[in-house]
Amino acid sequence: MRVVLALGSNLGDRFDTLRGALDALFEKPDLTFVAVSPVYETDPVGGPEQGAYLNAVVIAESALEPRALLDRAQGVENAFGRVRVERWGARTLDIDLITVGDAVMDDPDLTLPHPRAHERAFVLVPWVRADPGAVLSGRRVADLLAGLDQGYVRPRPDLTLQRPV
Numbered sequence: 012m013r014v015v016l017a018l019g020s021n022l023g024d025r026f027d028t029l030r031g032a033l034d035a036l037f038e039k040p041d042l043t044f045v046a047v048s049p050v051y052e053t054d055p056v057g058g059p060e061q062g063a064y065l066n067a068v069v070i071a072e073s074a075l076e077p078r079a080l081l082d083r084a085q086g087v088e089n090a091f092g093r094v095r096v097e098r099w100g101a102r103t104l105d106i107d108l109i110t111v112g113d114a115v116m117d118d119p120d121l122t123l124p125h126p127r128a129h130e131r132a133f134v135l136v137p138w139v140r141a142d143p144g145a146v147l148s149g150r151r152v153a154d155l156l157a158g159l160d161q162g163y164v165r166p167r168p169d170l171t172l173q174r175p176v
């Protein structure tokens with residue numbers, strides 16, 4: 012199944028964190044790297060006043076169940092010392108599952124597709140760069156983006172994530 016993950020960091024050495032998280036996600040062979048987006052610097056959306064984020068999207072192939080993928084993502088978040096202070100507050104690393112194949116679920120600890128992805132240019136802009144044909148709940152991501160403000164999502168061509176080794 013195709014898996015789309017969104018990475019964000021707005022505390023500490025943000026790029027170093029994204030780089031380390033990407034490597035850690037693919038440490039085991041049950042997740043196969045497909046593509047990674049460019050890195051974007053984005054103004055924070057929602058939550059308290061906080062610093063700008065670096066955001067990127069990673070695409071993978073995996074046979075893991077959605078819940079196992081969430082465990083993997085949360086394990087990597089914890090390994091990078093994420094401190095959860097308040098909802099939507101600053102964090103060293105946030106990894107969201109955006110889609111897992113065609114899975115649709117609405118459990119308290121896992122909602123798929125991610126319930127806010129469709130309105131988040133900081134997810135959709137990198138996603139469409141990693142996969143120009145991307146589709147979210149039957150709608151082309153490129154079309155979803157046409158209705159969103161993207162001005163706060165700025166490319167950082169000086170920061171490039173490499174395919175994990």
Ligand SMILES: Nc1ncnc2c1ncn2[C@@H]1O[C@H](COP(=O)(O)OP(=O)(O)OP(=O)(O)O)[C@@H](O)[C@H]1O
Pocket residue numbers: 081095097098099100105106107108109119120121122123124125126127
């Ligand atoms: N698709 C999903 N991806 C990641 N976490 C999810 C998803 N659906 C539900 N969750 C749950 O959301 C909980 C809170 O996540 P988190 O604290 O990262 O929220 P947030 O990043 O502040 O906000 P947002 O959910 O809007 O991105 C996680 O513990 C997880 O169980």
Ligand SMILES: Nc1nc2c(c(=O)[nH]1)N=C(CO)CN2
Pocket residue numbers: 018019020053054055056057058064066099105133
């Ligand atoms: N720009 C930006 N804003 C956010 C982000 C994020 O990754 N980037 N993540 C949030 C909670 O997941 C809330 N707000």
